[in-house]
Amino acid sequence: MVYILGLGHIGLPLAIWIALSGKKVFGIDKDRTKIEEITTGRINITEYYRGTPLKTLATELIRKELLIVNHRIERPGNEPTVFIVTVGMGQLREDAPHFSALLTLLEELCPLLMDEDLIIFRGTLSPGTCADILLPEIRKHKKRIYVAYCPETVQETSIFSELSTNPLILSAADEESYRQAEKFLQSLPFSSIHRAQSMEAAETAKVVQNIYRDVNIAFANEISRISSELKVTTNELLRLANTHPRVNILQPGPGVGGYCLPFALGFLLKSLPEGMKGDLPLSTTARNINRGKPHLVLGTVRKALKQDGKTIDTARIAIFGLAMKDYCSDTRHSPAVEIMNMLIENGAQVKAYDPLVPPEFPYRTPSFKESIKDADLLLITGKQPGIEIYIWEMLFNKECPPSIVDTRNIFPPSERTKLYRV
Amino acid sequence: MVYILGLGHIGLPLAIWIALSGKKVFGIDKDRTKIEEITTGRINITEYYRGTPLKTLATELIRKELLIVNHRIERPGNEPTVFIVTVGMGQLREDAPHFSALLTLLEELCPLLMDEDLIIFRGTLSPGTCADILLPEIRKHKKRIYVAYCPETVQETSIFSELSTNPLILSAADEESYRQAEKFLQSLPFSSIHRAQSMEAAETAKVVQNIYRDVNIAFANEISRISSELKVTTNELLRLANTHPRVNILQPGPGVGGYCLPFALGFLLKSLPEGMKGDLPLSTTARNINRGKPHLVLGTVRKALKQDGKTIDTARIAIFGLAMKDYCSDTRHSPAVEIMNMLIENGAQVKAYDPLVPPEFPYRTPSFKESIKDADLLLITGKQPGIEIYIWEMLFNKECPPSIVDTRNIFPPSERTKLYRV
Numbered sequence: 019m020v021y022i023l024g025l026g027h028i029g030l031p032l033a034i035w036i037a038l039s040g041k042k043v044f045g046i047d048k049d050r051t052k053i054e055e056i057t058t059g060r061i062n063i064t065e066y067y068r069g070t071p072l073k074t075l076a077t078e079l080i081r082k083e084l085l086i087v088n089h090r091i092e093r094p095g096n097e098p099t100v101f102i103v104t105v106g107m108g109q110l111r112e113d114a115p116h117f118s119a120l121l122t123l124l125e126e127l128c129p130l131l132m133d134e135d136l137i138i139f140r141g142t143l144s145p146g147t148c149a150d151i152l153l154p155e156i157r158k159h160k161k162r163i164y165v166a167y168c169p170e171t172v173q174e175t176s177i178f179s180e181l182s183t184n185p186l187i188l189s190a191a192d193e194e195s196y197r198q199a200e201k202f203l204q205s206l207p208f209s210s211i212h213r214a215q216s217m218e219a220a221e222t223a224k225v226v227q228n229i230y231r232d233v234n235i236a237f238a239n240e241i242s243r244i245s246s247e248l249k250v251t252t253n254e255l256l257r258l259a260n261t262h263p264r265v266n267i268l269q270p271g272p273g274v275g276g277y278c279l280p281f282a283l284g285f286l287l288k289s290l291p292e293g294m295k296g297d298l299p300l301s302t303t304a305r306n307i308n309r310g311k312p313h314l315v316l317g318t319v320r321k322a323l324k325q326d327g328k329t330i331d332t333a334r335i336a337i338f339g340l341a342m343k344d345y346c347s348d349t350r351h352s353p354a355v356e357i358m359n360m361l362i363e364n365g366a367q368v369k370a371y372d373p374l375v376p377p378e379f380p381y382r383t384p385s386f387k388e389s390i391k392d393a394d395l396l397l398i399t400g401k402q403p404g405i406e407i408y409i410w411e412m413l414f415n416k417e418c419p420p421s422i423v424d425t426r427n428i429f430p431p432s433e434r435t436k437l438y439r440v
Numbered sequence: 441m442v443y444i445l446g447l448g449h450i451g452l453p454l455a456i457w458i459a460l461s462g463k464k465v466f467g468i469d470k471d472r473t474k475i476e477e478i479t480t481g482r483i484n485i486t487e488y489y490r491g492t493p494l495k496t497l498a499t500e501l502i503r504k505e506l507l508i509v510n511h512r513i514e515r516p517g518n519e520p521t522v523f524i525v526t527v528g529m530g531q532l533r534e535d536a537p538h539f540s541a542l543l544t545l546l547e548e549l550c551p552l553l554m555d556e557d558l559i560i561f562r563g564t565l566s567p568g569t570c571a572d573i574l575l576p577e578i579r580k581h582k583k584r585i586y587v588a589y590c591p592e593t594v595q596e597t598s599i600f601s602e603l604s605t606n607p608l609i610l611s612a613a614d615e616e617s618y619r620q621a622e623k624f625l626q627s628l629p630f631s632s633i634h635r636a637q638s639m640e641a642a643e644t645a646k647v648v649q650n651i652y653r654d655v656n657i658a659f660a661n662e663i664s665r666i667s668s669e670l671k672v673t674t675n676e677l678l679r680l681a682n683t684h685p686r687v688n689i690l691q692p693g694p695g696v697g698g699y700c701l702p703f704a705l706g707f708l709l710k711s712l713p714e715g716m717k718g719d720l721p722l723s724t725t726a727r728n729i730n731r732g733k734p735h736l737v738l739g740t741v742r743k744a745l746k747q748d749g750k751t752i753d754t755a756r757i758a759i760f761g762l763a764m765k766d767y768c769s770d771t772r773h774s775p776a777v778e779i780m781n782m783l784i785e786n787g788a789q790v791k792a793y794d795p796l797v798p799p800e801f802p803y804r805t806p807s808f809k810e811s812i813k814d815a816d817l818l819l820i821t822g823k824q825p826g827i828e829i830y831i832w833e834m835l836f837n838k839e840c841p842p843s844i845v846d847t848r849n850i851f852p853p854s855e856r857t858k859l860y861r862v
Contacts, residue, residue, distance in 0.1 A: 145670050171684050185683040212683045219672040223680035226663055227687045233659050233722070240722045241648055244708075247716055248567050250641040258645035261607040261634045262593050265649045266688075286666075294669055300655070300662045303725045 020044070021101045023123060025052060025087065027348055028140070028170050029104035031065050031177040034075050037084040038067065039206055045087040053089050056080075064347040064374055067178040091130055098134035100202050101127065104170070106141025106277070112309070113284045115144055117151050124152065128159045136164040136198050142224050142278060143167070145289040148217035153191055166190040166199030167217045169224035174276070175346045185210045189220035222289075228282030229301050234268050235279070236304035239311055242270035242427075243440070252439065253427045272399045272425040273311035273353025275342030280309070280351055312356045315425055318440040319361065319397060322421040325436065328394055331365030336393035336419060338386065338408070339400020339426075340372040340379060347374040354399035361397075369393070373402050386412075393419040401426055441466070443523045445545060447474060447509065449770055450562070450592050451526035453487050453599040456497050459506040460489065461628055467509040475511050478502075486769040486796055489600040513552055520556035522624050523549065526592070528563025528699070534731070535706045537566055539573050546574065550581045558586040558620050564646050564700060565589070567711040570639035575613055588612040588621035589639045591646035596698070597768045607632045611642035644711075650704030651723050656690050657701070658726035661733055664692035664849075665862070674861065675849045694821045694847040695733035695775025697764030702731070702773055734778045737847055740862040741783065741819060744843040747858065750816055753787030758815035758841060760808065760830070761822020761848075762794040762801060769796040776821035783819075791815065795824050808834075815841040823848050 022033040025047035033045040047053060055061040059077040067075055079085035093099075108119045120141075127137075137156065139148060148167045156163055168188045172180035186203060188211050190196035196213070203211060214220035242252040256267050274280055283305045287295050323333050342352035349355055354372075358381060361368050370381045371389040383389045386408045390396055396419045398405075409429060412418050418435040425440055444455040447469035455467040469475060477483040481499040489497055501507035515521075530541045542563075549559075559578065561570060570589050578585055590610045594602035608625060610633050612618035618635070625633060636642035664674040678689050696702055705727045709717050745755050764774035771777055776794075780803060783790050792803045793811040805811045808830045812818055818841045820827075831851060834840050840857040847862055 173686075184685060187680050187683060210683075212680060214680050215676055216671065218670060219676055219680060222667070222670045222672050223677055226677060226681045226689070227684050229663075230659060230681065230687050230689055233655070236722050237652060237655050240720055241651075244712060244716060244719055245644070247712060248640060248644045249638065250644050254637055254641055255645055255648060258609050258634060258636055258641060259648045259652065261609060261632075262649050263606060264595075265652050267648070267652055290666060290669060294666060297666050298662055299725050300658050300722065300729055303722050307722055 019095065019097070019099050021046060021091065021099065023091070023101060023103045023127070024105035024141075025056065026104065027063055027174055028172065028177065030056065030061065030063060030076070031072060031172075032102065032104060032140075032170075032181065033085060034067070034072065034079060035178060035181050036206060037079045038075070040084075041206075042083075043079075043085050044091075045085060046089070046091050047087070048089050050089045053087050056087050062347050062376055064175055064345065065177050091126060093130050096132075098132060098136070100136045100138065103137060103139045104141060107143055107147065107285070109277075109281050109284070111284075112280055112305070113287065115281060115284050115288055117147065120147075120152060121155065124155045128156060131156075131159060131161050131163055133162040134164070135161070136166065136195070136202060138166045138168050138199055138202070140168055140170045142169060142228065142282070142285065143221045144285040145218050145221040145225060147221060148189075148191070164190070164195035164198040166195050167220050168199065168203065169220055171224070171227065174343065174348055182207055183209055185212055187212050187214050187220050187223055189214035189217040191217065222286075225282050225285045228278050229286065229304075231268075232274060232279045232282060232308060233301060233304040235271070235274055236307040238268045238270040239307055241267065243314070246439065251427070270425075270427070271311070271353070272315050272357060274308040275350070275352040275354075276348065277350055280305075312353045312360065315357050315397070315399075315423065315440050316360050316364075318423050318438050319395060322395055322423055322436065322438045326394065326420055330361065333394045334367045334369070334392055335361055336389040336396045337361075337368060337370040337381075338372070338389070338396065338398050338405065339402055340370055340375045340382065341400055341402065344401040345374070345403060347376075349375055349379065357397070357399060372400065373404060387417070390417060390419055395419050395421045395423060398422065398424045398426055398429060401428060441517065441519070441521050443468060443513065443521065445513070445523060445525045445549065446527035446563075447478065448526065449485055449596055450594065450599065452478065452483065452485060452498070453494060453594075454524065454526060454562075454592075454603065455507060456489070456494065456501060457600060457603050458628060459501045460497070462506075463628075464505075465501075465507050466514075467507060468511070468513050469509070470511050472511045475509050478509050484769050484798055486597055486767065487599050513548060515552050518554075520554060520558070522558045522560065525559060525561045526563060529565055529569065529707070531699075531703045531706070533706075534702055534727070535709065537703060537706050537710055539569065542569075542574060543577065546577045550578060553578075553581060553583050553585055555584040556586070557583070558588065558617070558624060560588045560590050560621055560624070562590055562592045564591060564650065564704070564707065565643045566707040567640050567643040567647060569643060570611075570613070586612070586617035586620040588617050589642050590621065590625065591642055593646070593649065596765065596770055604629055605631055607634055609634050609636050609642045609645055611636035611639040613639065644708075647704050647707045650700050651708065651726075653690075654696060654701045654704060654730060655723060655726040657693070657696050658729040660690045660692040661729055663689065665736070668861065673849070692847075692849070693733070693775070694737050694779060696730040697772070697774040697776075698770065699772055702727075734775045734782065737779050737819070737821075737845065737862050738782050738786075740845050740860050741817060744817055744845055744858065744860045748816065748842050752783060755816045756789045756791070756814055757783055758811040758818045759783075759790060759792040759803075760794070760811070760818065760820050760827065761824055762792055762797045762804065763822055763824065766823040767796070767825060769798075771797055771801065779819070779821060794822065795826060809839070812839060812841055817841050817843045817845060820844065820846045820848055820851060823850060
């Protein structure tokens with residue numbers, strides 16, 4: 019019996035994955051709408067387990083009573099059990115991570131705990147959070163609770179496979195907590211477990227992993243920006259440079275979205291004393307590049323329209339791709355949505371399309387064809403299923419808007435339209 | 441028959457590798473001392489081919505007349521042939537790359553060329569160099585010369601294996617040049633050839649590969665700097681973070697040396713118009729971090745001495761590692777040498793040791809033992825063969841200097857000495 023606390027984009031797949039392994043799972047999320055969506059098979063998370071969509075798996079497992087979802091923790095048995103907390107730190111702004119979601123959760127959880135329960139935190143945490151914030155809160159209740167921290171590293175859109183393949187980093191409050199957590203995790207089909215000497219080491223490693231990605235995406239964005247000046251397309255440059263066995267430049271894009279990468283630097287800075295907050299100039303520059311990318315895209319849209327004698331405030335703009343990353347339905351902190359909102363604020367008429375994002379999403383049109391109808395410009399902000407076919411059909415039917423701004427280097431050179439890359 | 445022009449750390453191994461494949465090679469370098477060192481088996485380049493050191497291979501191939509070395513180009517035959525130019529751009533400072541070495545070489549080479557000769561440039565070049573500087577120079581001579589650019593990507597210390605395994609990027613002045621160069625390269629045991637659409641694309645890709653490495657080393661240096669504050673050692677942090685399949689943080693060090701990485705950004709900036717030189721903030725910040733690392737190391741040495749009530753101007757300092765990278769004899773632009781020189785300028789008495797660097801190198805002592813005798817501080821700047829044993833013996837014999845400044849995260853925690861990492 020396992021409790022998963024928090025049924026978001028990570029928590030729900032994890033709950034399903036554990037239930038599929040044969041353990042009975044209680045999935046808890048205080049959002050009643052979400053619980054309703056899960057039970058009725060309407061939850062919109064783009065994950066597949068051996069071809070079956072997550073929402074189908076969820077209803078199937080609920081029917082078999084291997085997965086029980088609820089908006090509050092109910093504890094039927096009298097045995098010590100495992101609570102996996104997938105709730106992370108809250109963020110109002112990139113530089114303002116806070117603990118309120120976790121503390122609210124502990125407020126509900128702690129009175130229900132009994133001796134020898136095991137809590138495993140899996141969210142991304144500012145270094146020091148376990149030892150300084152969470153443990154003292156749990157210890158207040160004077161029960162013998164095992165506490166471990168095992169950061170989640172799976173990537174949205176391939177969670178089910180990465181749950182089985184990504185190595186785990188495990189740390190715990192004490193030796194016995196470590197043993198209990200290790201024993202539990204070894205009972206699931208995870209690949210390998212790497213012990214961290216302290217919870218702070220595990221917290222730092224996780225945050226640094228995210229910053230590393232942020233820095234490398236920023237490098238791709240920076241190189242992409244100057245490549246046109248060097249008379250080489252970004253695609254060609256990356257194809258050639260990445261032939262080197264020690265080089266792996268990532269794909270540039272319209273910015274960096276989601277809950278992980280944009281906030282990682284803020285998490286790290288929060289743990290540093292005031293005098294050291296300037297000691298991360300590279301990571302800070304990277305963050306600024308990625309944070310500024312939507313503005314750069316807006317500038318290119320403006321420039322492209324100007325070439326056609328138009329301005330944003332009267333332009334009709336089609337957007338393809340609203341999700342925060344490719345082949346994904348998650349629009350949280352999506353740079354595409356940020357750019358869309360800036361266009362709207364500047365007076366543009368926007369019709370957006372994303373096949374994975376629900377029809378009720380603001381400004382989403384029912385079809386790609388509808389979005390480009392009479393558009394002055396098409397802005398490509400994401401690679402979603404079918405994008406190649408949409409582009410091909412648009413070119414074939416001669417329905418191309420006069421200008422294309424392509425942030426994903428996916429649109430082919432064509433005489434039918436003016437192509438801008440950014 | 442192949443000519444290799446320039447017998448440096450890349451050119452000589454390349455000449456030997458081609459000669460080993462059975463082709464007759466003329467190796468040319470205008471430095472007569474180097475030619476003398478090669479013929480007498482005294483050349484100090486740390487490369488091994490299936491266990492045999494480079495200098496032995498060189499004398500063996502010279503004896504068999506498969507390798508002929510000379511300080512000037514002599515052209516005995518009357519057949520078109522291949523000239524591989526390993527000479528690169530010169531650098532007075534990081535931001536001042538120049539073409540003089542290449543132009544001097546072409547001045548000697550061009551009058552000797554005949555129709556259907558093939559020149560393959562292999563050095564790292566500022567984007568545009570082939571088309572704007574080298575080609576016009578060659579074309580002046582009104583001969584039908586095939587010209588190609590194929591940047592070298594092998595890493596010092598593992599050149600022989602990487603010559604066979606690293607993919608090649610190939611570009612040429614025209615279609616026929618490409619065909620000729622491809623045909624020639626395919627006659628050698630290279631792995632794969634990737635065609636670049638233009639010489640500028642190949643030049644840019646090579647420079648960007650180097651900047652990518654520079655950025656990633658800077659990230660390692662940045663993270664290493666703050667890790668002590670986060671109560672996790674750099675080794676532990678990297679070990680944990682690098683368990684992630686999409687994370688590969690490099691090793692921090694005393695700085696970035698050699699002829700490639702420190703100059704790559706300058707090469708790229710040279711090709712950008714004035715108004716775009718500010719568009720590489722990430723790469724520029726990375727360069728500044730790596731360029732500044734020796735000063736940071738100096739600061740840590742100063743701090744460590746101060747803890748012992750000492751100052752640099754009267755301190756005796758042992759340095760282990762002079763080469764520009766691990767397991768290497770190359771001291772060109774070595775950050776270790778830069779730090780050594782700063783220490784000396786500040787009045788320190790320095791005794792350095794590096795088993796791969798020749799005994800006559802300034803301040804190099806005959807043995808490690810000699811270097812640490814009566815030293816106030818040991819500064820570790822490189823991983824060279826035997827370092828673990830030297831450290832172990834030093835600890836075992838209780839000969840540790842009172843303080844250790846370790847830039848390579850190699851010294852174990854010990855009660856025998858005060859350890860500073862940077």
